[in-house]
Amino acid sequence: DTAVSQTPKYLVTQMGNDKSIKCEQNLGHDTMYWYKQDSKKFLKIMFSYNNKELIINETVPNRFSPKSPDKAHLNLHINSLELGDSAVYFCASSQSGGGPEQYFGPGTRLTVT
Amino acid sequence: AQSVTQLGSHVSVSEGALVLLRCNYSSSVPPYLFWYVQYPNQGLQLLLKYTSAATLVKGINGFEAEFKKSETSFHLTKPSAHMSDAAEYFCAVSAASNDYKLSFGAGTTVTVRA
Numbered sequence: 001d002t003a004v005s006q007t008p009k010y011l012v013t014q015m016g017n018d019k020s021i022k023c024e025q026n027l028g029h030d031t032m033y034w035y036k037q038d039s040k041k042f043l044k045i046m047f048s049y050n051n052k053e054l055i056i057n058e059t060v061p062n063r064f065s066p067k068s069p070d071k072a073h074l075n076l077h078i079n080s081l082e083l084g085d086s087a088v089y090f091c092a093s094s095q096s097g098g099g100p101e102q103y104f105g106p107g108t109r110l111t112v113t
Numbered sequence: 114a115q116s117v118t119q120l121g122s123h124v125s126v127s128e129g130a131l132v133l134l135r136c137n138y139s140s141s142v143p144p145y146l147f148w149y150v151q152y153p154n155q156g157l158q159l160l161l162k163y164t165s166a167a168t169l170v171k172g173i174n175g176f177e178a179e180f181k182k183s184e185t186s187f188h189l190t191k192p193s194a195h196m197s198d199a200a201e202y203f204c205a206v207s208a209a210s211n212d213y214k215l216s217f218g219a220g221t222t223v224t225v226r227a
Contacts, residue, residue, distance in 0.1 A: 033215075042217070042219055042220070045214055090157065099164065101162050104149075104156040104158070
Protein backbone atom coordinates (compact mmCIF):
# COMPACT_ATOMS: atom_id res chain seq x y z
CA ASP A 1 0.00 0.00 0.00
CA THR A 2 1.58 3.24 -1.16
CA ALA A 3 1.06 5.99 1.42
CA VAL A 4 1.65 8.97 -0.88
CA SER A 5 1.49 8.33 -4.59
CA GLN A 6 2.10 10.59 -7.57
CA THR A 7 1.31 10.28 -11.23
CA PRO A 8 3.03 10.35 -13.55
CA LYS A 9 6.50 9.39 -12.36
CA TYR A 10 8.12 10.86 -15.45
CA LEU A 11 6.80 13.64 -17.66
CA VAL A 12 8.55 14.88 -20.77
CA THR A 13 6.94 17.73 -22.64
CA GLN A 14 7.69 20.70 -24.83
CA MET A 15 7.86 24.36 -23.92
CA GLY A 16 4.51 26.09 -23.95
CA ASN A 17 2.49 23.01 -23.12
CA ASP A 18 0.18 22.65 -20.12
CA LYS A 19 0.53 19.64 -17.85
CA SER A 20 -0.81 18.30 -14.57
CA ILE A 21 0.67 16.17 -11.82
CA LYS A 22 -1.60 14.28 -9.45
CA CYS A 23 -1.03 13.29 -5.85
CA GLU A 24 -3.03 11.04 -3.56
CA GLN A 25 -2.43 10.01 0.03
CA ASN A 26 -4.12 7.20 1.93
CA LEU A 27 -2.76 8.14 5.35
CA GLY A 28 -5.89 10.00 6.39
CA HIS A 29 -3.90 13.24 6.68
CA ASP A 30 -5.54 16.64 6.35
CA THR A 31 -2.58 18.64 5.04
CA MET A 32 -0.76 18.24 1.74
CA TYR A 33 2.21 19.97 0.16
CA TRP A 34 4.04 20.45 -3.13
CA TYR A 35 7.82 20.79 -3.15
CA LYS A 36 10.19 21.43 -6.05
CA GLN A 37 13.65 19.86 -6.16
CA ASP A 38 15.98 21.51 -8.63
CA SER A 39 18.95 20.05 -10.48
CA LYS A 40 21.20 20.74 -7.48
CA LYS A 41 18.79 18.76 -5.30
CA PHE A 42 17.66 21.82 -3.39
CA LEU A 43 14.13 21.37 -2.05
CA LYS A 44 11.74 24.27 -1.74
CA ILE A 45 8.12 24.34 -0.72
CA MET A 46 5.64 25.67 -3.23
CA PHE A 47 2.15 25.20 -1.78
CA SER A 48 0.30 23.66 1.11
CA TYR A 49 -3.37 22.84 1.63
CA ASN A 50 -5.10 22.09 4.91
CA ASN A 51 -8.57 20.61 4.61
CA LYS A 52 -8.73 21.84 1.01
CA GLU A 53 -7.79 25.38 2.03
CA LEU A 54 -4.59 26.98 0.71
CA ILE A 55 -2.37 27.85 3.67
CA ILE A 56 1.08 28.20 2.13
CA ASN A 57 1.67 29.91 -1.19
CA GLU A 58 5.31 30.67 -1.73
CA THR A 59 6.69 32.91 -4.43
CA VAL A 60 5.80 30.73 -7.38
CA PRO A 61 4.88 31.90 -10.88
CA ASN A 62 1.13 32.06 -11.33
CA ARG A 63 1.51 29.54 -14.14
CA PHE A 64 1.49 27.02 -11.30
CA SER A 65 -1.95 26.35 -9.88
CA PRO A 66 -2.64 23.79 -7.18
CA LYS A 67 -6.03 22.28 -6.65
CA SER A 68 -7.30 20.11 -3.83
CA PRO A 69 -10.58 18.39 -4.65
CA ASP A 70 -10.60 16.68 -1.26
CA LYS A 71 -8.28 16.08 1.69
CA ALA A 72 -6.70 13.02 0.08
CA HIS A 73 -5.81 14.64 -3.23
CA LEU A 74 -3.66 17.56 -4.31
CA ASN A 75 -2.99 18.25 -7.95
CA LEU A 76 -0.57 20.64 -9.57
CA HIS A 77 -1.35 22.21 -12.93
CA ILE A 78 1.35 24.04 -14.84
CA ASN A 79 0.54 26.32 -17.75
CA SER A 80 2.88 27.44 -20.51
CA LEU A 81 5.76 25.26 -19.40
CA GLU A 82 9.26 26.75 -19.52
CA LEU A 83 12.69 25.14 -19.58
CA GLY A 84 13.27 26.31 -16.00
CA ASP A 85 10.32 24.27 -14.80
CA SER A 86 12.34 21.11 -15.33
CA ALA A 87 12.73 19.59 -11.88
CA VAL A 88 11.46 16.85 -9.63
CA TYR A 89 8.18 17.70 -7.93
CA PHE A 90 7.36 16.03 -4.66
CA CYS A 91 4.03 15.77 -2.94
CA ALA A 92 3.90 15.31 0.83
CA SER A 93 1.28 15.01 3.54
CA SER A 94 0.96 15.45 7.28
CA GLN A 95 -1.68 15.54 9.97
CA SER A 96 -2.23 18.84 11.74
CA GLY A 97 -2.03 18.32 15.48
CA GLY A 98 -0.60 14.87 14.96
CA GLY A 99 3.06 15.80 14.70
CA PRO A 100 4.97 17.95 12.24
CA GLU A 101 6.57 15.18 10.20
CA GLN A 102 5.72 15.01 6.54
CA TYR A 103 5.54 11.92 4.37
CA PHE A 104 6.72 12.23 0.81
CA GLY A 105 5.68 10.69 -2.45
CA PRO A 106 8.13 9.19 -4.95
CA GLY A 107 8.35 12.36 -7.01
CA THR A 108 7.52 13.33 -10.57
CA ARG A 109 10.47 14.13 -12.81
CA LEU A 110 9.39 16.84 -15.24
CA THR A 111 11.56 17.52 -18.24
CA VAL A 112 10.71 20.43 -20.50
CA THR A 113 12.38 20.43 -23.90
CA ALA B 114 11.79 32.26 9.94
CA GLN B 115 13.61 28.97 10.17
CA SER B 116 16.61 27.73 8.20
CA VAL B 117 19.22 25.01 8.32
CA THR B 118 22.78 24.79 7.09
CA GLN B 119 24.35 21.47 6.28
CA LEU B 120 28.13 21.54 6.52
CA GLY B 121 29.73 19.52 3.78
CA SER B 122 27.98 18.78 0.53
CA HIS B 123 29.76 15.46 0.16
CA VAL B 124 30.95 12.96 2.75
CA SER B 125 32.90 9.83 1.88
CA VAL B 126 33.34 7.08 4.46
CA SER B 127 34.70 3.57 4.52
CA GLU B 128 32.36 0.71 5.18
CA GLY B 129 32.24 0.15 8.92
CA ALA B 130 33.41 3.67 9.77
CA LEU B 131 31.50 6.35 11.63
CA VAL B 132 29.09 8.48 9.63
CA LEU B 133 28.76 12.07 10.84
CA LEU B 134 26.60 14.59 9.00
CA ARG B 135 26.44 18.12 10.36
CA CYS B 136 23.40 20.35 10.53
CA ASN B 137 23.01 23.73 12.21
CA TYR B 138 19.69 25.45 12.48
CA SER B 139 18.34 28.94 12.94
CA SER B 140 14.92 29.50 14.41
CA SER B 141 13.21 32.29 16.30
CA VAL B 142 10.86 29.80 17.97
CA PRO B 143 11.38 26.29 19.34
CA PRO B 144 12.11 24.21 16.27
CA TYR B 145 11.13 20.82 15.05
CA LEU B 146 14.08 19.16 13.34
CA PHE B 147 14.25 16.28 10.91
CA TRP B 148 16.64 14.19 8.91
CA TYR B 149 15.42 12.70 5.66
CA VAL B 150 17.22 10.31 3.32
CA GLN B 151 16.77 10.17 -0.44
CA TYR B 152 18.00 7.12 -2.29
CA PRO B 153 18.68 7.52 -6.02
CA ASN B 154 15.52 8.21 -8.02
CA GLN B 155 13.31 7.87 -4.97
CA GLY B 156 11.32 10.11 -2.68
CA LEU B 157 12.34 11.33 0.76
CA GLN B 158 12.13 8.95 3.69
CA LEU B 159 12.01 10.20 7.27
CA LEU B 160 15.02 8.98 9.25
CA LEU B 161 14.24 10.67 12.55
CA LYS B 162 12.70 13.73 14.12
CA TYR B 163 13.16 16.01 17.13
CA THR B 164 9.99 17.51 18.54
CA SER B 165 11.13 18.89 21.93
CA ALA B 166 11.09 15.60 23.80
CA ALA B 167 14.37 13.68 24.30
CA THR B 168 17.42 15.47 22.91
CA LEU B 169 18.97 12.24 21.68
CA VAL B 170 16.77 10.86 18.97
CA LYS B 171 17.06 7.40 17.52
CA GLY B 172 15.87 6.71 14.02
CA ILE B 173 15.69 3.96 11.48
CA ASN B 174 18.62 2.04 10.01
CA GLY B 175 20.84 2.66 13.06
CA PHE B 176 20.95 6.44 12.74
CA GLU B 177 20.65 8.84 15.64
CA ALA B 178 20.88 12.59 16.14
CA GLU B 179 21.40 14.85 19.12
CA PHE B 180 19.70 18.20 19.57
CA LYS B 181 22.05 20.74 21.15
CA LYS B 182 20.33 24.03 21.78
CA SER B 183 23.51 25.77 22.94
CA GLU B 184 25.19 24.92 19.66
CA THR B 185 22.02 25.17 17.52
CA SER B 186 22.99 21.83 16.05
CA PHE B 187 21.30 18.59 15.11
CA HIS B 188 24.07 16.35 13.79
CA LEU B 189 23.30 12.90 12.41
CA THR B 190 25.48 9.91 13.22
CA LYS B 191 25.72 6.21 12.56
CA PRO B 192 28.45 4.17 14.28
CA SER B 193 29.16 1.84 11.37
CA ALA B 194 28.49 2.69 7.75
CA HIS B 195 27.00 0.14 5.39
CA MET B 196 27.11 0.21 1.63
CA SER B 197 23.34 0.69 1.62
CA ASP B 198 23.76 4.03 3.42
CA ALA B 199 24.96 5.66 0.21
CA ALA B 200 22.34 8.32 -0.47
CA GLU B 201 21.47 12.01 -0.17
CA TYR B 202 20.68 13.23 3.34
CA PHE B 203 18.64 16.31 4.12
CA CYS B 204 18.28 18.18 7.38
CA ALA B 205 15.05 20.14 7.73
CA VAL B 206 13.41 22.49 10.22
CA SER B 207 9.83 23.54 10.83
CA ALA B 208 7.78 25.25 13.51
CA ALA B 209 4.19 25.05 14.57
CA SER B 210 3.99 28.81 14.19
CA ASN B 211 4.80 28.48 10.50
CA ASP B 212 2.17 25.96 9.51
CA TYR B 213 4.84 23.27 9.75
CA LYS B 214 6.45 24.47 6.53
CA LEU B 215 9.66 22.49 6.10
CA SER B 216 12.81 24.38 5.24
CA PHE B 217 15.50 22.06 3.92
CA GLY B 218 19.24 22.22 3.94
CA ALA B 219 21.16 21.83 0.69
CA GLY B 220 21.75 18.16 1.30
CA THR B 221 24.82 15.98 1.88
CA THR B 222 25.76 13.20 -0.48
CA VAL B 223 27.16 10.17 1.32
CA THR B 224 29.32 7.68 -0.50
CA VAL B 225 30.54 4.51 1.15
CA ARG B 226 33.84 2.94 0.12
CA ALA B 227 34.27 -0.82 0.30
